[in-house]
Amino acid sequence: GIGPDGHIAFNVRGSDHNSTTRLMETNFETQATAATDLGGIEISKNRLVITIGLASITFKDDAVAIITAAGEAKASIVKYSLENLPDVKYPATVLQRCENSRFYLTHGAAKLLDDTEKQYWENSNWDDVKKQRALLRLAKRKNIFGKKLSLDDLEHDSLCKTIPGLGEGTAPEIIENIHAKVQRGIKDESNQVYYHTGPHHDDIMLGMMPHIIHLIREPSNSHHFVNMTSGFTSVTNGFITNILSFTLEFFLQGKIQMTDFPDFFSEGYKLKWDKDVFHYLDNLAKLDKSEQNRALAHRVIRGLIKIYPIKDKNDLGVRINSIISELMDCYDGEKNSIEIQKLKGIIREYEEELVWSNYGVRVQDIYHLRLGFYTGDIFTESPERNRDVLPILKQLKEIKPTVISLALDPEGSGPDTHYKVLQAIADAVRIWNDETDLSHLRIWGYRNVWYRFDLAEADMIVPVTLNSMAIIRSTFMNCYLSQRDASFPSYELDGPFCDLSQKIWVEQHQDLQLMLGRDYWYQNENPHLRAVHGAVYLKEMDVETFLTVARELEESMEGFPLSNN
Structure with missing residues (x-):
């Protein structure tokens, strides 16, 4: 594979083409990309990697080197790696030394290659999309505002000169179509x-x-x-542990009064989930961080009772301590139990309700x-x-x-x-x-x-x-x-x-x-x-x-x- 910064075999951008196999740190782009596989950037940024150096990969002239790339997100780095001269900025350019090096690409990953672009410009129909791309490319190349481009500018451009019916009205027509897109974007809508x-x-x-x-x-x-x-994978163990810790503190201080109601652990916890949202937002307006945390603690406790068989206040305290211990014993990136996944999901759902309630959306109109x-x-x-x-x-x-x-x-x-x-x-x-x-x-x-x-x-x-x-x-x-x-x-x-x-x-x-x-x-x-x-x-x-x-x-x-x- 090839990374977004062009790294191959963890030879990140800037790696010397004469580098050897070594233990090294990675850059942010590589850490962010590896986070998905390793369980989060908290893990990937603290890991060293063993990389086969670029000189090692290309040591034999007849070595077979295969790079695969999928998706339009890789198109830019694929283009730079294949069409640039060897450069430490693009590590994969070192493979030009090997006759048997090959890139296997999806259509999206090959989108920006000169051959692919040539085929697009020469063989596809001149619709509005193609005309707008051509005019924008010309404006960028000449560093001139689109509406100031003359017919002469278009006639001397290798792409724009092939626009069917090219004339004085071509550029203004293209610009008018872009203006119409802006007008659609600000159009008032009702009864939708x-x-x-x-x-x-x-x-x-x-x-x-x-x-x-x-x-x-x-x-x-x-x-x-x-x-x-439910989005639970994006909630770290450290984050949920911190929330559980201050939830337990509020509970032990008697500041979660809803747990005092006799039917709370059987039926009461199911009620007033939206109240937790407005409790938080009211105190966001007051700039009261402690009360914001207490609002979140209310939602966490409702979630715990929904997920776990908690019968009373004693069970609740024991359960919170048990979950904290379980999380402390987990290694970074370890898959959580189903119950903790659900709890993390409830936190994400609460966050979403906070967001849209800011703008007057009812909690009942936010679905999970x-x-x-x-x-x-x-x-x-x-x-x-x-x-x-x-x-x-x-x-x-x-x-x-x-x-x-x-x-x-x-x-x-x-x-x-x-x-x-x-x-x-x-x-x-x-x-x-x-x-x-x-x-x-x-x-x-x-x-x-x-x-x-x-x-x-x-x-x-x-x-x-x-x-x-x-x-x-x-x-x-x-x-x-x-x-x-x-x-x-x-x-x-x-x-x-x-x-x-x-x-x-x-x-x-x-x-x-x-x-x-x-x-x-x-x-x-x-x-x-x-x-x-x-x-x-x-x-x-x-x-x-x-x-x-x-x-x-x-x-x-x-x-x-x-x-x-």
């Missing part, structure tokens, strides 16, 4: 039912929260937030499906229709959404859970479509920290203000308590996911600004657009288009089709 889905608990926020903030202000719209998995394929194993099961699809289908029939939002990562990019959730949703929509007329249904695909749409791919562009960025960061850091220091970070940024999302939105806005011009923003008649410094890209599809995209993605991935069990 939104079914927002996330593979993990922070995916919706990181993918499209600036748009949701705008839509949620319209009272005729209803929003339903659906978390497909806990799909069964998500087990915490390195190699998880494929979704099954009865276990994983039918719960989604049941909700779709009950809620009857007019818009479904979902994570839409390309082949081999993003966590495996994203792909499996997408296929489960697609199968549910496919069944629903066979039974009901869904011609009115819109599907919004979002991407977040794992991959991104380019400007041309997006159908809707949602402007993001500094105010929205500040709100989102505050919400993330105050509500996603377990993710302030994520166990499975992106290799792109050593920091919280909200900061990476902001970085992506700003970069996307820079492309948008290059095409539309700076004055489009700061001189705009719309005050909202004058305040914009970022952009969220979304893809809008009808049902047939979405099902086609899901099927093509399934065919491009290795593995088995959805089980009918």
